[in-house]
Structures are given as structure tokens and as C-alpha cells.
Amino acid sequence: MTDIIVEYRGISKFFAGIRALENVDFACRAGSVHGILGENGAGKSTLIKIMSGVLQPDSGEIRLQGKPVSFAMPQAATDAGIVSMFQELSLIPDLSVADNISIARPPRRFGLIDRRAQMRRAEELLARIRCEDVDPNALVRELSLSRRQMVEIAKALGRDPKVLILDEATSALTTRDVQTVYDLLGELKAQGVASLFISHRMHEVDALCDTLSVFRNGQHIETFPKGAKTEREIVQLMIGRDVEAQFPPKPDRHPGQDLGEPVVRIQNLSWNNRLNGIDLSVRRGEIVGLGGLDGQGQKELLLALFGVLRDVEGEVTIGGVKGIPSSPAAAKIGATRLALVPEDRKTEGLMLGMPISDNLLASSFGRISRGPFIDPTLARKTVEEAIARLQIKAGSPADPVMTLSGGNQQKVVIAKWLMIDPDVILLNDPTRGIDVGTKQEIYRLMRDLANAGKAILFYSSDYAELIGCCDRASVLYGGRVVAEKRGDELTEESLVAASLNIDVEAA
Amino acid sequence: MRQAPAQRWFFQNVGFASAVLMFAVLYICYNMLHPRGFSSAVAIQNANEAAAIAFVAMAQTLPVLLGGLDLSVGAVMTLSNCVASVVVNGSPAEITFGALLTLLSGTAFGLMNGLIVVYGRIQPIVATLATGAVAMGFALLIRPKPGGDVDGDLGWALTNAVWDFADTYGFAGGGDAWWIRPFANIPMALVLVVVITAAVWIPFRRSVTGRTVYAIGSAEGAAYMSGLPIARAKIAAFTLGGFFAACGGLYLAIQTSSGNADIQQAGAYTLNSIAAVVLGGTSLLGGVGSVVGSLVGVGILRVISFYFRILDIDPLLQPLIEGLVLLGAVSIGAIRTIRVKNKLDLFR
Numbered sequence: 001m002t003d004i005i006v007e008y009r010g011i012s013k014f015f016a017g018i019r020a021l022e023n024v025d026f027a028c029r030a031g032s033v034h035g036i037l038g039e040n041g042a043g044k045s046t047l048i049k050i051m052s053g054v055l056q057p058d059s060g061e062i063r064l065q066g067k068p069v070s071f072a073m074p075q076a077a078t079d080a081g082i083v084s085m086f087q088e089l090s091l092i093p094d095l096s097v098a099d100n101i102s103i104a105r106p107p108r109r110f111g112l113i114d115r116r117a118q119m120r121r122a123e124e125l126l127a128r129i130r131c132e133d134v135d136p137n138a139l140v141r142e143l144s145l146s147r148r149q150m151v152e153i154a155k156a157l158g159r160d161p162k163v164l165i166l167d168e169a170t171s172a173l174t175t176r177d178v179q180t181v182y183d184l185l186g187e188l189k190a191q192g193v194a195s196l197f198i199s200h201r202m203h204e205v206d207a208l209c210d211t212l213s214v215f216r217n218g219q220h221i222e223t224f225p226k227g228a229k230t231e232r233e234i235v236q237l238m239i240g241r242d243v244e245a246q247f248p249p250k251p252d253r254h255p256g257q258d259l260g261e262p263v264v265r266i267q268n269l270s271w272n273n274r275l276n277g278i279d280l281s282v283r284r285g286e287i288v289g290l291g292g293l294d295g296q297g298q299k300e301l302l303l304a305l306f307g308v309l310r311d312v313e314g315e316v317t318i319g320g321v322k323g324i325p326s327s328p329a330a331a332k333i334g335a336t337r338l339a340l341v342p343e344d345r346k347t348e349g350l351m352l353g354m355p356i357s358d359n360l361l362a363s364s365f366g367r368i369s370r371g372p373f374i375d376p377t378l379a380r381k382t383v384e385e386a387i388a389r390l391q392i393k394a395g396s397p398a399d400p401v402m403t404l405s406g407g408n409q410q411k412v413v414i415a416k417w418l419m420i421d422p423d424v425i426l427l428n429d430p431t432r433g434i435d436v437g438t439k440q441e442i443y444r445l446m447r448d449l450a451n452a453g454k455a456i457l458f459y460s461s462d463y464a465e466l467i468g469c470c471d472r473a474s475v476l477y478g479g480r481v482v483a484e485k486r487g488d489e490l491t492e493e494s495l496v497a498a499s500l501n502i503d504v505e506a507a
Numbered sequence: 508m509r510q511a512p513a514q515r516w517f518f519q520n521v522g523f524a525s526a527v528l529m530f531a532v533l534y535i536c537y538n539m540l541h542p543r544g545f546s547s548a549v550a551i552q553n554a555n556e557a558a559a560i561a562f563v564a565m566a567q568t569l570p571v572l573l574g575g576l577d578l579s580v581g582a583v584m585t586l587s588n589c590v591a592s593v594v595v596n597g598s599p600a601e602i603t604f605g606a607l608l609t610l611l612s613g614t615a616f617g618l619m620n621g622l623i624v625v626y627g628r629i630q631p632i633v634a635t636l637a638t639g640a641v642a643m644g645f646a647l648l649i650r651p652k653p654g655g656d657v658d659g660d661l662g663w664a665l666t667n668a669v670w671d672f673a674d675t676y677g678f679a680g681g682g683d684a685w686w687i688r689p690f691a692n693i694p695m696a697l698v699l700v701v702v703i704t705a706a707v708w709i710p711f712r713r714s715v716t717g718r719t720v721y722a723i724g725s726a727e728g729a730a731y732m733s734g735l736p737i738a739r740a741k742i743a744a745f746t747l748g749g750f751f752a753a754c755g756g757l758y759l760a761i762q763t764s765s766g767n768a769d770i771q772q773a774g775a776y777t778l779n780s781i782a783a784v785v786l787g788g789t790s791l792l793g794g795v796g797s798v799v800g801s802l803v804g805v806g807i808l809r810v811i812s813f814y815f816r817i818l819d820i821d822p823l824l825q826p827l828i829e830g831l832v833l834l835g836a837v838s839i840g841a842i843r844t845i846r847v848k849n850k851l852d853l854f855r
Contacts, residue, residue, distance in 0.1 A: 094795050095718070303849065310848045
């Protein structure tokens with residue numbers, strides 16, 4: 001029982017000076033199902049990416065069955081028997097299921113791929129995970145997300161793992177498939193395979209794992225056998241005690257105070273199985289938080305309101321007018337203007353190689369033009385005002401925006417949208433990857449905007465921000481609002497519990 | 508959810524299937540309109556005029572499957588053409604050696620393209636724009652003026668029917684043996700294209716390297732994460748492209764008995780090869796398509812121009828009509844964007 005198969009000794013990993021893992025000691029045993037728990041950004045994915053050869057540690061040592069190893073690339077880890085299934089699937093959409101299952105090591109005859117043997121192998125593996133309904137000849141891109149995930153499992157299984165890493169491997173599965181995966185993990189456990197299981201679904205972790213490890217801020221906090229701690233204690237371990245950032249004071253509102261009609265009212269909003277009936281409303285002067293774990297539909301909700309998604313169902317009223325804008329171009333004009341600060345500033349927020357000034361003006365060329373031509377005097381004045389207003393630290397407005405620090409880049413994105421004088425501001429994790437000082441400036445700016453009568457919908461993966469900034473927060477889980485917290489209910493504990501869809505009071 | 512194999516094949520290969528259908532309709536109509544339609548003579552003439560561009564389109568297919576473009580295929584074809592015009596003559600042994608040398612020249616050039624793309628980390632379109640000019644330079648050094656001396660017997664044998672080939676070299680009873688009779692009237696150009704496709708492309712597609720080429724074009728990140736040999740596959744794709752381009756150059760030299768370092772001709776071959784690849788159902792985004800599809804694409808392109816000979820159409824209208832047909836055919840590929848649900852995906 002105690003034979004350790006993988007061991008980390010003092011592993012550290014930094015990204016551009018930011019700690020992802022620091023001095024981590026960690027071990028997992030053969031014949032166990034080991035759950036890894038932690039908040040967003042706790043270091044879970046870095047941990048497994050190092051194990052599977054995607055990342056190399058900056059310092060420290062990994063031992064596999066007692067021998068030091070280092071994996072320069074995923075192939076090396078797979079050859080050593082460490083097989084991982086990633087959140088972002090590693091399947092090739094344009095190849096068939098059978099091709100994908102045997103992708104790196106296909107059966108061969110006379111040096112060429114033996115398609116019949118490959119077919120048989122695919123059928124065997126699919127039968128083992130009770131997916132006989134998947135046609136091995138179908139292309140992966142024709143399959144639904146849940147079927148793809150099962151194919152991914154079959155592919156991993158076909159590599160005879162000693163250590164099997166499942167990173168959110170069950171997030172898209174149906175109940176029946178989840179049961180199959182449970183049974184499979186039980187089988188593998190009996191065969192002495194170590195499984196590392198990363199899931200945000202507490203009840204799955206509870207049902208499956210025999211050992212749990214909690215990570216927080218890049219550090220391994222504790223490992224204990226299942227049942228040694230209550231859910232409440234586990235949640236506490238995941239949160240820890242952090243120095244809280246400084247947040248501007250919230251306006252004092254007594255319950256039931258009338259803020260007027262909601263400027264955005266969303267009823268039963270659904271899209272493509274990612275949003276499953278969202279009800280939400282935002283009033284002027286209010287900051288409404290969107291909480292929950294990554295990928296529960298928060299980003300899709302913001303994109304849907306901004307007119308980026310097609311075939312959105314449900315009823316949305318914006319500023320008294322029914323319907324969603326047809327495109328971002330339509331969202332930013334009209335009586336009630338919307339602005340979206342997107343998730344990835346480098347690809348969706350900025351044109352990195354272009355000057356700061358052009359980036360600032362990108363959404364509001366209509367406001368600084370005379371006829372078809374841009375008015376250079378007005379443009380310069382507007383740019384200077386924006387730089388002064390948000391205190392963007394830039395040498396010259398003509399410098400490419402990529403020369404700025406992350407925090408100042410994000411300020412450019414925000415300033416760009418403030419120029420259209422929006423009524424509704426949608427923020428998609430605006431403080432991710434920026435320094436504390438700029439974060440605080442952004443918090444203050446958000447509150448000032450709300451006080452000036454703007455409605456703000458704010459998604460953050462950082463619970464402390466939601467608590468510090470928002471008047472109330474809705475927690476999303478599986479594309480639905482599962483809880484709304486306001487006032488004193490808005491605590492880290494209640495948010496973490498709601499985002500795992502468990503009830504702490506009951507536990 | 509299981510579909511009948513034929514039905515599934517059709518849906519997985521809509522581009523290719525519609526190209527085959529389009530070619531079949533165009534070619535049958537062409538033969539019906541032609542005064543000597545459905546004859547061996549017409550087929551031989553058509554095949555001869557399509558063979559060189561067919562090889563060049565095959566060459567173009569591989570970089571396109573990776574998700575890139577090769578702007579040097581026409582130039583590499585021209586380079587091989589000029590090499591062949593110098594070395595493919597003399598005794599049978601010398602001719603064989605010369606032909607191999609010609610193929611080697613193009614293959615080596617393709618290998619160089621692959622090494623530059625992989626280790627120089629330069630996008631294929633830019634790398635091959637430069638190497639294409641280099642290939643043209645070599646071609647002009649070898650053959651400053653059009654000309655050359657390519658073995659005449661070989662030229663006759665490879666630009667006629669199978670019977671003439673057997674007759675020229677006196678095997679299979681001079682083309683009268685019972686086993687060769689069913690094939691006697693098939694154009695040699697077609698035989699060459701089919702044999703090289705079967706001998707080179709089909710095994711390649713069934714190798715791990717070949718599959719990796721598709722995987723890279725489809726999702727390079729997933730291919731890397733699956734531990735596929737990415738560098739090897741890219742180099743192999745360009746090398747094989749060079750080989751196919753050399754086949755085109757060699758055939759053109761044999762057909763015309765000469766070599767010609769013509770820059771405009773090289774450019775036209777490159778552009779037509781891209782058109783043929785797209786017409787044949789290969790996605791410019793990579794990952795979908797095949798060399799066989801490109802052969803059908805070449806068929807469509809060539810048949811359109813054959814029509815101008817038998818119909819009384821003003822030659823001045825030829826580019827206009829060719830352009831419209833091409834535009835119509837490639838528009839079929841844009842239909843997929845109607846189904847995209849997240850508009851951001853259109854830009855990825």
C-alpha cells in the first residue's frame with residue numbers, strides 16, 4: 001500500500017516572476033485515486049503539467065518509482081507510463097476516432113498503419129468504457145463534447161498507464177458516463193495504477209478518491225485520507241488566510257432600497273449547452289458579480305450579451321428594449337450602450353503592435369471623426385484625456401501598446417471602452433495577471449462608475465474581489481445561477497461552497 | 508448513430524465528392540461535344556496536357572494539408588525541368604540515371620524548404636517565396652535559353668498510349684500480349700500519375716508521418732500533446748512536395764524534349780496548383796483533403812480550358828470564365844461558417 005510511484009521534491013515553477021508552484025513536496029501511491037483540490041490558480045494545473053512533461057520545473061526533482069526523471073516533452077512522460085487527459089482535449093478533430101485512439105503508437109504491418117488492427121483496438125477500448133455507440137470511423141469533430149471526452153479516456157487507457165491524470169475529465173460527461181469512469185478507476189486501482197483526479201465537483205471527489213491533497217497559492221497545504229476532514233474544513237483549507245486587498249467603500253444601502261428598474265434583465269438565457277437558463281438582472285449604480293469556478297458559463301454570458309454568440313435563446317431586455325444586440329458594433333451604439341472588457345486582452349482586447357493612441361480610439365472613431373476623416377486635433381485631445389483619466393503610464397501615445405506593462409495594457413482596454421460612455425459595462429476577469437496597485441485603481445474606478453449611474457456586470461475568478469467590489473454576486477454552476485449572495489452572505493466560504501454546488505450549512 | 512459506410516464517407520468528404528461529380532459531368536459533356544469524343548486520341552491529348560500540372564498540384568497539397576502554402580512548387584518544377592533537359596539522354600543506363608538525378612534535385616530542394624520552415628521557424632509562404640526565387644535562379648543558370656536534348660524515344664513512349672510504350676521498348680510482345688491488351692489504349696501520362704500516386708502517396712498517408720501531417724493541420728497543439736513527430740512530419744511533407752514537383756518537371760521535359768526556365772510559366776503553375784488543391788476539396792486551413800482530390804481539381808481546371816477549343820468562345824473571355832467557375836467552386840467551402848455559433852470562432 002505504501003509504494004510511492006511519483007514523488008515531487010522541492011518543485012518550484014515561476015512564470016515571469018509570478019509564483020505558480022513553490023517548493024512543493026508531493027507524493028502519490030500506486031493503487032490509489034488521489035484527488036487534488038484548490039481554488040482557481042492554486043497551482044493544480046502547473047502540478048500536473050510538470051508531471052506530464054508539458055512544463056519543466058525551475059528547480060526541484062521528480063522521482064518515478066524512486067528514480068529521478070525529467071521529461072522534456074509530453075512524449076517522454078507518456079513513454080514512462082504517465083498518461084494525462086487535459087481539460088483542453090488533445091484530440092485531432094479531422095481524424096477518425098480509431099486514428100485518434102492509436103495516434104502516437106498505431107499498430108503496424110509492413111511499416112504501415114494497420115487500419116484493421118487499429119479498428120479492432122478502438123472497438124475493444126470503447127467497449128471497455130461502454131461506448132459501443134461511438135463509431136470508430138466517425139471523425140472526432142462530428143462527436144458531441146461528452147463523446148469526445150470518452151474517446152479521450154479510451155485513448156489514455158490504450159497507453160497502459162501507470163499513472164493516469166484526469167484533469168476535469170468528467171466536466172462534460174453524462175451521469176451514465178461518470179458512473180463508467182468511476183468503475184474504470186476502481187478497476188485501475190485494483191491493478192495498481194495511480195490516478196490523479198482533479199475535479200471541481202466535490203461530490204465526485206468524495207465518491208472516487210481515497211486520498212486528498214489541498215493546494216493554495218502554489219503551495220501544497222496538506223494531504224490526508226478521505227474522511228479525515230469535513231467538507232467545511234476542506235473549504236477552509238482551500239481559502240486559507242490571505243491579506244485582503246484594499247477595496248473602496250460600498251455605498252450604504254438598506255435592504256429593499258429601490259434602485260429603479262433593471263437596465264439589463266435576463267430571463268432563461270440558453271446557448272449551445274453552455275448556458276442553461278440564466279436569470280439575472282442589473283440595475284444602474286450596481287456592481288453585480290459573477291462567481292463560480294472557471295468555465296461554468298460566465299464568459300459565455302458576457303459574450304452573449306455583447307452580441308458575439310449566435311442562436312442565443314431566452315429573453316433579454318436592455319434599457320427597456322427587448323433583444324440582444326446583433327454584434328459588438330451594434331452593442332456600442334444606440335440608446336443603451338454596452339462595453340465588454342474581454343477575457344484575453346492580448347488577442348481580443350488590443351492590437352498589440354499598434355500605437356496606444358489607435359488602441360484607445362478603436363471603439364470610438366465615430367466620435368472623433370468629421371465626415372469620413374479622423375479629426376487629428378480631437379483625436380489627440382481625446383487620447384490625452386483618457387491617458388490622464390486612467391493614469392496610464394506610457395512614454396508616448398505613439399508607442400506600440402505591447403511596450404506597456406500588463407496593468408497599463410488593461411487600463412488601455414478599459415479606457416477604450418469608457419470613451420463610448422457606456423451605460424452597461426461587462427467585465428471579464430479584468431484584473432487577471434496584473435499588479436496589486438493597478439488592481440486597486442481598477443476597483444476604485446469601478447465604484448466611481450457605478451456611483452455615476454453605470455450598471456456593471458463583473459466576472460472574476462478571485463473570490464476576494466467579488467466580496468470586496470460587488471453589491472451582490474451570482475454564482476454560476478453548469479450554465480445556471482445556483483446562488484445569489486448579497487450583504488453579509490457575501491463571504492468567501494459561501495462563494496466557494498456555492499461554486500462547488502455544495503451546501504456548507506448542511507455539511 | 509452509426510451511418511452506412513458509403514453515407515458516412517460522403518459526409519466526411521463532401522468537398523472531394525462534389526469535385527469528383529463536377530469533374531465527371533464536365534468531362535462527359537466535353538466528350539459529347541467533341542467531334543472525336545470518347546476516343547483514345549482525345550484522352551491521350553488531355554492526359555498529356557494535364558500531367559505536369561497534376562504533379563505540381565500534388566506537390567502543393569502537402570504544405571496545404573499542414574496549413575501553409577508553398578509558393579516554390581512551380582519554380583522547383585522548372586528547375587527539375589531544366590536539369591532533365593541536360594541529363595536525360597544517351598544510353599538507357601544514362602537516361603535512367605538522369606531521370607533519378609532530376610527527381611533527386613527537386614526532392615533535395617523540397618528537403619531544404621522543410622528544413623528552413625522547421626528550423627528557421629519561418630512561415631511556409633514566406634520561406635518558399637524566397638526559395639522559389641532561388642530555384643528559378645538555378646534553373647536560369649542551367650538553361651539560360653530554352654532548349655535541350657531529351658531522349659526522343661522516351662518522349663514518344665510516355666506521351667502516347669500504353670501500347671506505344673510497350674511497342675517502343677519491345678516488351679509484352681510489343682504491346683500485343685494478352686495481359687496488356689485491356690490497358691492498351693490508356694494514356695501513359697495517366698498511368699504515370701496513377702502509379703506514382705499509388706506507390707508514394709497511399710503508403711505515405713498510412714504512415715505515422717503522413718497522419719501527423721494531417722494532425723498538424725487539424726490541431727497542432729493537440730498533435731504536440733499527443734507526442735507526434737511534428738518536425739519530422741513537416742520536413743517529410745515539404746520533401747515529398749519537392750519530389751512531386753520534380754516528377755512534374757521531368758514529365759514536362761520528356762513531353763517537350765526540352766527545358767525552359769520561364770519565370771511566368773513557373774508562376775502560373777504555382778497559382779494553378781493552389782486552385783487545383785482548393786477545387787479538390789483540400790482545406791486551406793489544413794487537416795482536410797488529399798492528393799487524390801487535387802488530381803480531380805486539376806481535371807476540373809484543365810477541362811474548363813479544353814472547352815474553349817471546341818466551343819466557339821472568344822479567347823479573351825477565357826480568364827473571366829475560368830475565374831467565375833473557380834469562384835463558384837470555392838464558395839462551397841464557405842458554407843461551414845453559417846453553422847458557427849460563437850462569432851469569435853470565425854477569426855480563429
